[in-house]
Amino acid sequence: MLFKLAVDCIILAYDPLDNHLKVLLIQRENEPAKGHWALPGGFVDQSEDFAATAARKLRQETGVTVSYLEQVRAYALTDPTAGQRLASVSYYALLDLAHYAPATDRSHLAQWVPLVHLPTLPFDHGLKVQDAWQRLQEAARNQPVPFHLLPPKFPLNQLQRFYEALYQVPLDNRNFRKWVKGLPYIEPLEEVETNVSHRPSRLYHFKAAVYATFRQAAQLTPY
Amino acid sequence: MLFKLAVDCIILAYDPLDNHLKVLLIQRENEPAKGHWALPGGFVDQSEDFAATAARKLRQETGVTVSYLEQVRAYALTDPTAGQRLASVSYYALLDLAHYAPATDRSHLAQWVPLVHLPTLPFDHGLKVQDAWQRLQEAARNQPVPFHLLPPKFPLNQLQRFYEALYQVPLDNRNFRKWVKGLPYIEPLEEVETNVSHRPSRLYHFKAAVYATFRQAAQLTPY
DNA sequence: TCAAAAGTGTTTAAAGTACACCCATGT
DNA sequence: ACATGGGTGTACTTTAAACACTTTTGA
DSSP states (O other), X not given: OEEEEXXXXXXXXXXXXXXXXXXXXXXXXXXXXXXXXXXXXXXXXXXXXXXXHHHHHHHHHHOOOOSEEEEEEEEEOSSOOTTSEEEEEEEEEEEOGGGOOOOTTTGGGEEEEEGGGOOOOSTTHHHHHHHHHHHHHHHTXXXXXXXXXXXXXXXXXXHHHHHHHHHTOOOOHHHHHHHHHTOTTEEEEEEEOOSOSSOOOEEEEXXXXXXXXXXXXXXXXXX | OEEEEXXXXXXXXXXXXXXXXXXXXXXXXXXXXXXXEEOOEEEOOTTOOHHHHHHHHHHHHHOOOOSEEEEEEEEEOSSOXXXXXXXXXXXXXXXXXXXXXXXXXXXXXXXXXXXXXXXXXXXXXXXXXXXXXXXXXXXXXXXXXXXXXXXXXXXXXXXXXXXXXXXXXXXXXXXXXXXXXXXXXXXXXXXXXOSOSSOOOEEEEEOHHHHHHHXXXXXXXXX
């Protein structure tokens, strides 16, 4: 029994303008579901592994190069075209929105959609987005997820709003800032925001090297 | 580009005799790596999904019916046989060792191996076992994993030793028991162990219905 | 009576939670 | 001067961590 193997990409970004986590959808150019908004993706080519396929499709279909790509899981297609079977492996990709600069001739074929307002998608793409979101939530407990989605220099409130968007809970501002102060790998800079019509916020940045040693030392409670 | 799709099963059980988490390995009957100890598994058949394939292979190769089957992830085979490519999806299965009763004609072809003393395995099976173990550790933080691996009635110390085996850390006995007392879904029975040459331990059991409502109420800290 | 594992409380430290006002900037 | 979001501290509650002896059974 032979399979065609597809890769689906759940490209995620955080939009600081409306504080939403968003997924990039493209308008399908081919049947089935031609013209519908769906996840970018495609078939695995000769001598590529899955992650390479995902990265290639991202470039081709969205003009995007991502810093972070993780497998979510494999899916057996529920409705196989008779005779030949299809399976797919989905990956989520994390992106700083500021770095999103698609080829202009394609930009009208792509849109960012908030996860909380996800429309009905063809195939099982809706499920795949939900699975990816859940995996991202889990990953963020053990890995420095936020810093792939935020710009290199960010104010603390932006980090807080990201967490609120990721887990869909409100966080207490004072307690959140207290928590961050205890993290050696999030460092305040001398710099502040400019050109805002309110008190400018101080910028922080993530120190990957410090994080690495810190994580190693941390022992999670087992139960 | 077409793929042959295989499923690998990481069958896990907890052995109360030596307090080890163990994986079931079988002796391969076919090339490649014929005669070597490896994970059970096989190719996905017509009109099966992955989980069904995993369950079927478990029955065929080990005579085991499992209560719990979760996908770990998909792997692109690192060394594809020229021309045709191979991918695999691995599943972990949880089993109460007391229920392990393989067909006798096959039993010499299978052995339980402690995760902490895993030998070098052919293909990338060693990696797959490690990945499955890690996923099990993560799953156990949000799901009632232990109760698939323990008998229906179990003493508390057995539960503690299971956690110690799963996370490879020693736990404080008094603090652990205090923690369990606070869980409404682990209920003491009137029954105790018999025929042990020391103070018999009280037996407990897991109440799935209580767990369901309890989990729903629980809000994990987001960061 | 001995060996072997089961069972039991208290004290201290750390982490989490609730809560309301002043600050710095642009307009 | 005002509108806007940034920034700050304290008291209380809950959870985690350290730690040693007594109990019950079979041999």
